[in-house]
Amino acid sequence: MKIFSQQQLPDIDAATIQEQNIKSIDLMERAAQYVSLYLSSLSYSRYVIFAGPGNNGGDALAVARLLAAKEGNNITAYLFNIGKGLSSNCEANRNRLAECPNVSFTEITEKFEPPQLSEDAVIVDGLFGTGLNKPLNGGFGALVQFFNASPAHIVSIDMPSGLMCENNAQNVRNHIVRANTTITLGAPKIAQLMADNHEFVGKLIVADIGLSDGKSKGLDSNYEFTDKEDIKNIIRERDSFGHKGSFGHSLLIASTYGMAGAAILATRACLRSGVGKVTVRTPHRNNNILQIAIPEAVLNLDSHEKHFSSPINTDDYNALAIGPGLGTSHDTAVAFIEQVRRTRIPLVIDADGLNILADHKGWIQQIPSDTILTPHFREMQRIGSHCTDSYSALTEAQEMAVKHSFFIILKGHFTAICTPEGKTFFNSTGNSGMATAGSGDVLTGIICALLAQKYTQTEACRLGVYIHGLAGDIAANKLGETSLIASDIIEAIPEAFLQLSAKDAEKAPSPDFLILK
Ligand SMILES: NC(=O)C1=CN([C@@H]2O[C@H](COP(=O)(O)OP(=O)(O)OC[C@H]3O[C@@H](n4cnc5c(N)ncnc54)[C@H](OP(=O)(O)O)[C@@H]3O)[C@@H](O)[C@H]2O)[C@@H](O)CC1
Ligand SMILES: Nc1ncnc2c1ncn2[C@@H]1O[C@H](COP(=O)(O)OP(=O)(O)O)[C@@H](O)[C@H]1O
Ligand SMILES: [K+]
Structure with missing residues (x-):
């Protein structure tokens, strides 16, 4: 299995969409289906979903909707829209979720009142994924510290938020989510395989969401995962x-x-x-x-x-x-x-x-x-x-x-x-x-x-x-x-x-x- 760099990931996304003749939001839905399938297999019924402004947040909002469709799940979702707006797929999933009656959904544009998180809850971390471009700080840094201090079980979508895909030498370790499990999409990211990031990644699960292998776009990688x-x-x-x-x-x-x-x-x-x-x-x-x-x-x-x-x-x-x-x-x-x-x-x-x-x-x-x-x-x-x-x-x-x-x-x-x-x-x-x-x-x-x-x-x-x-x-x-x-x-x-x-x-x-x- 090839492992692609952070720069190559959008190209793989695009190649998949083109090869399979699907829309990017369909790929997001597919990713969300895998994540919600995994979450439903856990013995929890209370899920607190945290979505960021990009496509990682879009995944999380789609997961909230899919989980809510299952009877007996107690779903709360927060979307952090405090910067330059949402990615188009994040926005589309926000609109789909807003129509979902059995989800307690809040869009945060200014002040955030953190909920009580007990050990019977799962935090679904969809703040940031592979699009993170600098260490988290300010409000997001504080939010990550709040997650990490809570007794809840943490499942991160694609990346523990705050972790860069490759080099984390200059990162702020206190501002990286310490997940119990990370469900990464398509293939592992290099940072997830490094020993000193295990404390953030937790158990690593790869969801095969049917991404292109990059051949059609002539994309090659210097990294492979031997199976x-x-x-x-x-x-x-x-x-x-x-x-x-x-x-x-x-x-x-x-x-x-x-x-x-x-x-x-x-x-x-x-x-x-x-x-x-x-x-x-x-x-x-x-x-x-x-x-x-x-x-x-x-x-x-x-x-x-x-x-x-x-x-x-x-x-x-x-x-x-x-x-x-x-x-x-x-x-x-x-x-x-x-x-x-x-x-x-x-x-x-x-x-x-x-x-x-x-x-x-x-x-x-x-x-x-x-x-x-x-x-x-x-x-x-x-x-x-x-x-x-x-x-x-x-x-x-x-x-x-x-x-x-x-x-x-x-x-x-x-x-x-x-x-x-x-x-x-x-x-x-x-x-x-x-x-x-x-x-x-x-x-x-x-x-x-x-x-x-x-x-x-x-x-x-x-x-x-x-x-x-x-x-x-x-x-x-x-x-x-x-x-x-x-x-x-x-x-x-x-x-x-x-x-x-x-x-x-x-x-x-x-x-x-x-x-x-
Ligand atoms: N690969 C695949 O095949 C698939 C990928 N999918 C999903 O897409 C995810 C990647 O999505 P993405 O590219 O939209 O990036 P994401 O991680 O949501 O963050 C971008 C947002 O964060 C912001 N931002 C960045 N750094 C920041 C900071 N330090 N502090 C604050 N803000 C910061 C940035 O803002 P900007 O800096 O650009 O203004 C932008 O708004 C990927 O992880 C996976 O979950 C699936 O849906 C489908 C299949
Ligand atoms: N936590 C671990 N998970 C998987 N493999 C491990 C782990 N710890 C050690 N190993 C493997 O065991 C071997 C240990 O080699 P090494 O440290 O040279 O041991 P020694 O010098 O005692 O013979 C390596 O191949 C390493 O990959
Ligand atoms: K995440």
Whole structure:
């Protein structure tokens, strides 16, 4: 699913209207139908609707009318018409609502007497949506504070009012609605996917209101939201005549002595992700624990007892992942950069590999192009130079990916994959149970396995991140998020692959045919 920028949204609106030969108010009605359907499914009967002067307000007034048509609903609606007037569709919906007998409707042109809001009410926030052009202040700022202080349940239409679609660094956080749920229209907006806006967005629901994909107007976007269909198009069937050589050989360089778990988790995840063979280079003293823990892995022991100290030739391997539990000692850092500099196979750098780069920022120039880096927010702050919030971390990751030709996987709730071409793919799977030690090592192992099977970097990142999150979701469904540990994600990888590659078994057309296998 493509995600369009704030500037592009009116064009998508226009394309939809043209392609489907409808009026813009019909599209508004469609949006309102989805929102009212959702609201009716909640166990509340009192709805207090707040409409602004633009089309977000128009949506809200249409929602008020649709809710009022259902028996037993107690509807109060306020329209704030205190500035330069209403948008034409907002005005049309005001007129339609004014004819509705069972709604208590007030148009505010000057003074507003706030109603009593108790916890049995739903505030429907239709003040501002994607047309917000500066932070809220004055009366609207105060109104938002009134919402946020009330015990009522808040549902925002399209955007929590006050939140800008993309960059909120200069916003006034006290003047942004803190919704319990946001029903966004068509596709998510970038700001809704940023961790530090979760407190405003609440639960995010996307209503598919049948918007155009922009093709007819030649509109393209650098942002995409990866869903199951995209992944099904990436995932390949296994060659039934394949042998372990044809499924690739992954090399993992991981773990100091005392951090063997990182290597174990990454290796197990790698083995569960379809690769033919995995070799782990690790310090001598990790020998016994790794041999016992993962009999399927081949070990390549570093001569140093306790840490990675010397690089190896990678000619016999198809992909390398380096960094989990690696340590950052001087000796290891020197071996790391030598290893990375001489590597010509697809490469993933994670965890302490990123910390080494943070300690030696000049080395970033020496990383081969097409390398995959997997920082979480803090690691991005360390390897970057100016990120202070989620959005600036995203833009810095995007700039770095383009400048150095890297693939940067910025990990989080909606993990973002930034490519050298300037594209960003947001992931749609995963849960907070995955915020547990070792979960990142699992992701690294999965991606290394996919690269060794000759998935391109873009495919390996998208598929790997999706499978990792899906495995986390499957594990959380069985065990709950609270108790989830990284090993549970690995246990669920097979089920994740099964769900994605499940094809209808081919049926013989008649008993005269025998399908061998
Ligand atoms: N995309 C779609 O497909 C569909 C979109 N739809 C809906 O349309 C919504 C977008 O509508 P929109 O463009 O009319 O903008 P909206 O958010 O109502 O605000 C504009 C008004 O706010 C004002 N204003 C702005 N900032 C302000 C501030 N800081 N403080 C005070 N005022 C401020 C601004 O005034 P101005 O600054 O321009 O004078 C103008 O009056 C979208 O979110 C969705 O709900 C659906 O109906 C159908 C499908
Ligand atoms: N709240 C969350 N929702 C979805 N995914 C999450 C959440 N928290 C963490 N994850 C995922 O779990 C992984 C954690 O990786 P990382 O922070 O590197 O862990 P570690 O260093 O402990 O191995 C990332 O892939 C991240 O996207
Ligand atoms: K809103």
